[in-house]
Amino acid sequence: MKKKYLLAFALSALAASGAFAQLNDTLAKAKAAGKVVMGTRESSAPLAYTLGNNQFTGYHVELCQRILKSVLPGVAVEYVAVTSANRIPLVQNGTVDIECGSTTNNAARQKDVAFALTTYVTEVRTAVKASSNIKSVADLNNKNVATTTGTTSVALLRKNKRAQNIKFNEVYGKDHADSFLLLESGRADAFVMDDNILAGLIAGSKNPKDFKIVGETLNVEPIAIMVRKEDAKFKKAVDDYIRGAIKAGEIDLLYKKWFLQPIPPKNTSVNLPMGQVLQGLLKTPSDAPAEEFNK
Amino acid sequence: MALEWQVFCQDTIERTVVAGCFGSGGADGTQTYLDWLLQAWGQTVMVAALSLVVALVVGSVIGTIRTLPDSPVAARLGNIWVEFFRNIPLLVQIFLWYHVVPVLIPVFADTPKLLLVVMGLGLFTSARIAEQVRAGIQALPRGQRYAGMAMGFTTPQYYRYVLLPMAFRIIVPPLTSETMNIFKNSSVAFAVSVTELTFFAQQAGEETSRGIEVYLAVTVLYVISAFAINRVMAFIEKRVRVPGFVASTGGGH
Numbered sequence: 166m167k168k169k170y171l172l173a174f175a176l177s178a179l180a181a182s183g184a185f186a187q188l189n190d191t192l193a194k195a196k197a198a199g200k201v202v203m204g205t206r207e208s209s210a211p212l213a214y215t216l217g218n219n220q221f222t223g224y225h226v227e228l229c230q231r232i233l234k235s236v237l238p239g240v241a242v243e244y245v246a247v248t249s250a251n252r253i254p255l256v257q258n259g260t261v262d263i264e265c266g267s268t269t270n271n272a273a274r275q276k277d278v279a280f281a282l283t284t285y286v287t288e289v290r291t292a293v294k295a296s297s298n299i300k301s302v303a304d305l306n307n308k309n310v311a312t313t314t315g316t317t318s319v320a321l322l323r324k325n326k327r328a329q330n331i332k333f334n335e336v337y338g339k340d341h342a343d344s345f346l347l348l349e350s351g352r353a354d355a356f357v358m359d360d361n362i363l364a365g366l367i368a369g370s371k372n373p374k375d376f377k378i379v380g381e382t383l384n385v386e387p388i389a390i391m392v393r394k395e396d397a398k399f400k401k402a403v404d405d406y407i408r409g410a411i412k413a414g415e416i417d418l419l420y421k422k423w424f425l426q427p428i429p430p431k432n433t434s435v436n437l438p439m440g441q442v443l444q445g446l447l448k449t450p451s452d453a454p455a456e457e458f459n460k
Numbered sequence: 461m462a463l464e465w466q467v468f469c470q471d472t473i474e475r476t477v478v479a480g481c482f483g484s485g486g487a488d489g490t491q492t493y494l495d496w497l498l499q500a501w502g503q504t505v506m507v508a509a510l511s512l513v514v515a516l517v518v519g520s521v522i523g524t525i526r527t528l529p530d531s532p533v534a535a536r537l538g539n540i541w542v543e544f545f546r547n548i549p550l551l552v553q554i555f556l557w558y559h560v561v562p563v564l565i566p567v568f569a570d571t572p573k574l575l576l577v578v579m580g581l582g583l584f585t586s587a588r589i590a591e592q593v594r595a596g597i598q599a600l601p602r603g604q605r606y607a608g609m610a611m612g613f614t615t616p617q618y619y620r621y622v623l624l625p626m627a628f629r630i631i632v633p634p635l636t637s638e639t640m641n642i643f644k645n646s647s648v649a650f651a652v653s654v655t656e657l658t659f660f661a662q663q664a665g666e667e668t669s670r671g672i673e674v675y676l677a678v679t680v681l682y683v684i685s686a687f688a689i690n691r692v693m694a695f696i697e698k699r700v701r702v703p704g705f706v707a708s709t710g711g712g713h
Contacts, residue, residue, distance in 0.1 A: 249666060273669050314650065314659060315666040324473050336573075337653040337663075347653075350559065 191262050191392070191399040195240050203229055204247040204261030204391075208341065210365045211423040211435050212285065212388065213266040219244060224423035228284060229265035229390060231410070236402040249315045253277050256391055263403070264391035267359075269317060271386075271455040279394045281403045282450045283387035284416065286443040286458075287359035289318055291380040292348060292367065299355055301380045306331045311344045311353030313337065318357050321384050341366060348376075357383065361424075364437045373433075385442050385458040404452070411447050467670040468494040468677065493664055493674075500660035501681050507577060507656060508643040508685075514582025515589050515642060522586060523593025524619060529605075538590065545587035551648050554580040558652040577649045585642050592634045596627035629700055636693035640686045647682075657681060 195201035205221045206213040213223040221244050233242055247255055252268060255261040256278050267287075270280040293299045299308065302325055312318045314337045322335060336353050338344030345366045347353040356363065360378060367376045390407075392400050410416050420439055427434045442458065469481040472491050483490035525531065526538035545553070557580040562569045568576065600623060608618025650659035661678040665671035 250662065250671065253669060254671070277669060315662045317667070319663055320472070320667050327473060335653075337650075337655070337659065339651045343651075346559070350563070 189393070189395040191396050192237065192402065194259075195237050195262060200241045200243050201233055201237055202243045202245055202260065202262045203233070204245050204252060204255055204264035204266065205229075206248075206266035207246045209267040209362070210369075211428055212361065215246065216430055221246075222429065224285065224419055225265040225267070225388075225390065227423070228407075228410075228416075228419055229263060231415070232390075232403055232406045233263070235406050236399075252391070256393055259393070262392070262399075266391075267362075267388055268391050269386040269455055270389040270452065271317075274391075275394075275454055277394065278391050279396070279400050280387075280389040280391055280452050280454075281400060282407045282452050283389045283443075283446050284407060285361075285388040286440055286446060287361050287386050287388055288382040288440055288442070289321060289357065289384040289386065290360045290363065290378050290382060292345075292356045292358070292363040292376055292378050293354065294348070295375050295377050297354065299379060302329060302383065303331065305333045305355060307333065308354040309334045309336055309352065311336045311338055311347040311356040312358060313341050313344045314339055316358070317384070317386065318359070322357055325383060345370070359386065360440075361435065361437055364435045368433045368435050369431060384455070386455045387446070387453065387458065389452065404450075408450055411450060416447060463673055463676075464670055465673060467668045467673055468492065468497065470668070472496060472667075493668065496664065497657075497660055497677060497681070500655055500657045501685075503574075503649075503654060503656040504643070504646050504681075505685065507574065507581065507646040507649050507654060510574075510578040511581035511585060511646065512639060512642050514578060515585035515638075518583065518586035519589025520593055523590035524597070524624070526590065526594045527597045528615070530615075538594075542587045542590050545583050546591070548584075550581070550584050550645060551651060553584050554648050554652055556580070573652060574654060577652055577654055581642065581645060581649070585638060585645070588638055588641075589635070592631045592638065593627060596631040597623055599630055600626055626702075629702065632693065632697045632700070636690060636697070639689050639693060643686055643689060644682060 191201070203221075203226075205223075205226055207215045209223070211223055212225045213221060215221050230242065233240070245255070245261055247261060247264060247266065252261070252264050252266065253274060256264050267285075268274070268280075269287075270283060274280075291299070291302070291305075299305065310322060310333045312322060312335065319335070319337070325331075326333065336347055338347055341358065341362055344353075344356055344358065348356040349370065363378050367373050367378070370376065390403060392403060407416070422428075424435050424437045424439070466477055469477045470493055471478050471483060472493060472495075474490075478490065478492050481492055481494050483492045483495050522538045522541050525534045526542070528534055548556075554577060557576045558573065561576070562571070604622055604626070605618065608622035611618070613621065646656060647658040649656050650662065653659075657678050661671075661674050665674040668674065
């Protein structure tokens with residue numbers, strides 16, 4: 166009786182160690198399983214978002230589809246929706262092989278996961294109503310400022326508050342749509358967030374002309390595709406593809422498609438031309454964390 | 461995965477570990493994640509305590525009028541109140557108070573958001589407490605009401621001196637659960653920008669990328685708070701029991 170348990174234990178331990186070995190080699194694991202799992206976001210338009218029915222699309226999703234088609238030809242792609250809170254654990258524990266959403270590459274996260282070459286750069290700015298006279302962060306004194314719980318913008322606001330010695334009330338939306346509602350309903354005078362998200366929300370609002378994006382760039386954040394940390398081989402394969410895509414003008418093309426042309430589901434355009442930082446990065450690709458950009 | 465509890469000693473802006481784990485405080489001082497955690501706990505306690513006051517006061521009144529013998533209109537109104545507030549999900553009610561009420565009723569536009577949440581949570585719980593108060597009063601033998609009337613008490617008097625003192629003793633155990641519930645339900649307040657424990661867990665977890673430590677700490681604080689309430693209520697239950705009465709047979713629970 167005891168021996169049988171021992172054998173079962175030994176077998177399961179062996180199986181577990183086998184899985185461990187494969188966890189660090191995504192390419193081998195995907196080939197063995199016949200599928201690769203892409204983690205993506207439900208509402209990070211235009212980077213990654215859902216069209217319903219477990220269909221995902223967006224700039225990073227399409228880029229990842231091209232990458233996977235090239236490095237893992239013939240392997241089926243499975244999509245898993247991740248959130249800000251669970252994306253890193255899911256990549257670490259192997260549920261997700263490659264995360265293509267809107268994840269900022271920063272030093273803290275680099276301890277847990279690896280990032281491919283930066284393929285998008287977001288600048289944190291301020292959205293206000295078109296009628297508002299707020300022009301910069303200094304004008305936020307004694308105003309209500311909205312941002313979204315669980316984002317880096319919250320810490321950024323704290324930092325600016327102290328550095329510039331201004332006083333404002335933070336209001337927190339539980340997601341971006343909620344924060345935008347705060348601005349729309351007048352509960353907040355400004356909404357501080359990544360410019361692509363602001364542009365996306367404004368484009369999707371009832372009256373896009375009622376809002377504008379103003380003020381200085383509070384922070385620059387490189388957004389990149391996320392992979393497991395210990396898997397240098399897979400990261401290199403992804404990086405190599407991105408390098409080639411930059412040279413071939415594929416990234417430029419994708420950017421135009423998702424940021425300057427009408428996109429589903431509403432067929433409106435985000436209308437956000439490529440910023441200086443990303444243009445520079447396409448000349449000299451890098452996977453440096455956000456801290457390198459905001460010294 | 462090793463746990464790094466040092467994360468709570470970090471300054472929330474510089475992200476360096478502060479000696480002693482507490483920041484200098486004040487409007488311009490530094491703040492560590494531990495400071496922030498305790499502050500968030502304070503918010504949770506405040507929301508829960510204020511809501512509990514609203515819930516107890518409103519719940520007792522509504523529960524009582526539902527049992528009045530000669531006022532079918534008041535009893536009907538009480539029933540409507542209870543069904544209205546307990547048939548709408550709590551989160552929806554909080555959103556209604558936060559986003560809809562200030563637009564429909566201008567008086568509420570300038571009310572602090574904390575009070576709106578307290579109203580939402582308090583009135584939701586008041587419906588549940590009203591139901592318990594009604595049950596407590598109706599659990600008493602009918603003779604008690606008649607005895608009060610026979611003594612020449614008016615209706616408010618026999619409620620005050622005969623029925624309610626016994627009814628509240630009977631419902632202490634369900635009230636204990638309700639008090640613990642209100643504390644745990646206060647976590648929905650994060651959805652409307654109250655910086656309480658659940659908000660802290662989400663935000664600090666994201667900033668530090670040490671979500672496991674942060675959620676463990678927050679869980680421990682919720683457990684401590686709920687258990688403290690349990691002990692306080694058990695103490696009250698013991699102190700107020702009437703020897704020989706049915707409600708006094710169980711000590712604590």
